[in-house]
Amino acid sequence: MLHSISLGLLLFGVWLLLSGFFEPLLLGLGVVSCLVVVLIAHRMDMIDREGHPIHLGWRIVIYWFWLALEIVKSNIDVARRILDPKLPIHPVLIRLQASQKSELGLVIYANSITLTPGTVSVQVETGEILVHAIAKEPAEALQQGDMDRRVSAVEGPAEGGGKGEEAA
Amino acid sequence: MFIAVTAAILITMALALTRALLGPTVYDRVLAVNMFGTKTVLLIAVLGFLTGRPDFLDIxxxxxxxxxxxxIAVLKLLKFGDLGTAGGRDEPAED
Amino acid sequence: METALDIVSWVLLVTGSVFAMIGGLGLIRLPDVYTRMHGAGITDTMGAGLILAGLMVQGGFSQVTVKLILILIFLLYTSPTSTYALANAAFHRGQKPLLGKPGHGKEDDQPSKP
Structure with missing residues (x-):
C-alpha cells in the first residue's frame, strides 16, 4: 500500500513537472490518469520492492555520485584507447562473483558494470556475472570487488527477492 | 555555437550509420542503430535550443x-525468433 | 554571471561533443561487436551526459531543465539495459567475442574462474 501511494505521488509529480499547467480541469485529468496507471500496475502485480524500490533511500543517491565518478574515469581511459593509433585493447571475458542477495541488487550491479565503459556484462546468473572487458586493467579493477561491495552496501540487509527485471 | 554541437552530433550519427551499413553481423547493425537513436534524442534536444523552441524536448x-x-523488440525477435515468447533470462536460446 | 554560466555551458557542450565523436570513431575502429559496445558506451554516458548538462546550464531553473534531467535519467536507465540485452542476445546466439590482442589470431584468455 505504501508503495502504491508513493508510486501515485511520483507519477503525479512527473505529470506536474512535464505539463506545467495548473488549471483545475488538467489537474483533474492528471489525477485520473495517475490513478488509472496505479490501478493497472497493481493489477499487473508490478508494485513491489523491486518495481518501485523506495527502501533504498539515500544510499542509492550516494552510490550514484560514486558511480558517476567511476564512469568519468573509465570514459577517459577508453577514449584514450580508441584515439591511440596502436589501438591498445586486449579484450577478455571474466567471471565475477556477485555477493548481492536480491535480484534488484544483482541488476544494479550488472547495470553499473555495463554503464562504465570498458566493461559490459554479458550474462547474469545468480551470484555470478560474465563480463566482457576491453582490456585487462578494467577487468582487474572489477575483480578487486570494490563496486561489488558498494552495491551490496546499497542493497542493505534485504530479505528475499521476487522476479522483476527492471529498476536499477 | 549550438550549430557546432549539432554538427558534432551529426558526424557521430554519420559514423554510426556507416557501421550500420558495414555490418558485418546483425548485432553490429542493431548496436549502431541504437546509438543512432540515442544521438537523435540529443539532436532533437539541441535543435530545440538552436531554434529557441524548448517544446522540442517533449518530442x-x-x-x-x-x-x-x-x-528491445528487435533484440527479442533476434534472440527468440518471435515476439510472443515470454522471454525469461534462464530460457535457452533455440538455435 | 551570464558569461560565466555561458562559458561553463559551452565547455560542457564541447567536451560532450568530443566524447560523442570519439565514441562514434570507436564504433568504426574497434574490431568486433563486444568491443564496439564499449565505444557506444562512451557516447551513451559521457557524450549524452555532458551535452545534456550543458543544455541544463543554458536552461537555468526552469521546466526545460526538469525535462532535460528526465531525458538524462531515462537514457542512463535504458542504455545499460539495451546494451546488456544486445550482449546477451549475441552471446546466446553463439557470437564469439574476439579475445586477446587483436591481430595475433590466438585466443589466450578463456573465461576463467577467479
Whole structure:
C-alpha cells in the first residue's frame, strides 16, 4: 500500500513537472490518469520492492555520485584507447562473483558494470556475472570487488527477492 | 555555437550509420542503430535550443522511449525468433 | 554571471561533443561487436551526459531543465539495459567475442574462474 501511494505521488509529480499547467480541469485529468496507471500496475502485480524500490533511500543517491565518478574515469581511459593509433585493447571475458542477495541488487550491479565503459556484462546468473572487458586493467579493477561491495552496501540487509527485471 | 554541437552530433550519427551499413553481423547493425537513436534524442534536444523552441524536448523524451522499446523488440525477435515468447533470462536460446 | 554560466555551458557542450565523436570513431575502429559496445558506451554516458548538462546550464531553473534531467535519467536507465540485452542476445546466439590482442589470431584468455 505504501508503495502504491508513493508510486501515485511520483507519477503525479512527473505529470506536474512535464505539463506545467495548473488549471483545475488538467489537474483533474492528471489525477485520473495517475490513478488509472496505479490501478493497472497493481493489477499487473508490478508494485513491489523491486518495481518501485523506495527502501533504498539515500544510499542509492550516494552510490550514484560514486558511480558517476567511476564512469568519468573509465570514459577517459577508453577514449584514450580508441584515439591511440596502436589501438591498445586486449579484450577478455571474466567471471565475477556477485555477493548481492536480491535480484534488484544483482541488476544494479550488472547495470553499473555495463554503464562504465570498458566493461559490459554479458550474462547474469545468480551470484555470478560474465563480463566482457576491453582490456585487462578494467577487468582487474572489477575483480578487486570494490563496486561489488558498494552495491551490496546499497542493497542493505534485504530479505528475499521476487522476479522483476527492471529498476536499477 | 549550438550549430557546432549539432554538427558534432551529426558526424557521430554519420559514423554510426556507416557501421550500420558495414555490418558485418546483425548485432553490429542493431548496436549502431541504437546509438543512432540515442544521438537523435540529443539532436532533437539541441535543435530545440538552436531554434529557441524548448517544446522540442517533449518530442525528444518520447523518442527516447520509442528508441528503447524498438531496440528491445528487435533484440527479442533476434534472440527468440518471435515476439510472443515470454522471454525469461534462464530460457535457452533455440538455435 | 551570464558569461560565466555561458562559458561553463559551452565547455560542457564541447567536451560532450568530443566524447560523442570519439565514441562514434570507436564504433568504426574497434574490431568486433563486444568491443564496439564499449565505444557506444562512451557516447551513451559521457557524450549524452555532458551535452545534456550543458543544455541544463543554458536552461537555468526552469521546466526545460526538469525535462532535460528526465531525458538524462531515462537514457542512463535504458542504455545499460539495451546494451546488456544486445550482449546477451549475441552471446546466446553463439557470437564469439574476439579475445586477446587483436591481430595475433590466438585466443589466450578463456573465461576463467577467479
Amino acid at each position: 525528444s523524451l518520447v523518442y527516447a522511449l520509442i528508441n528503447f522499446i524498438g531496440t
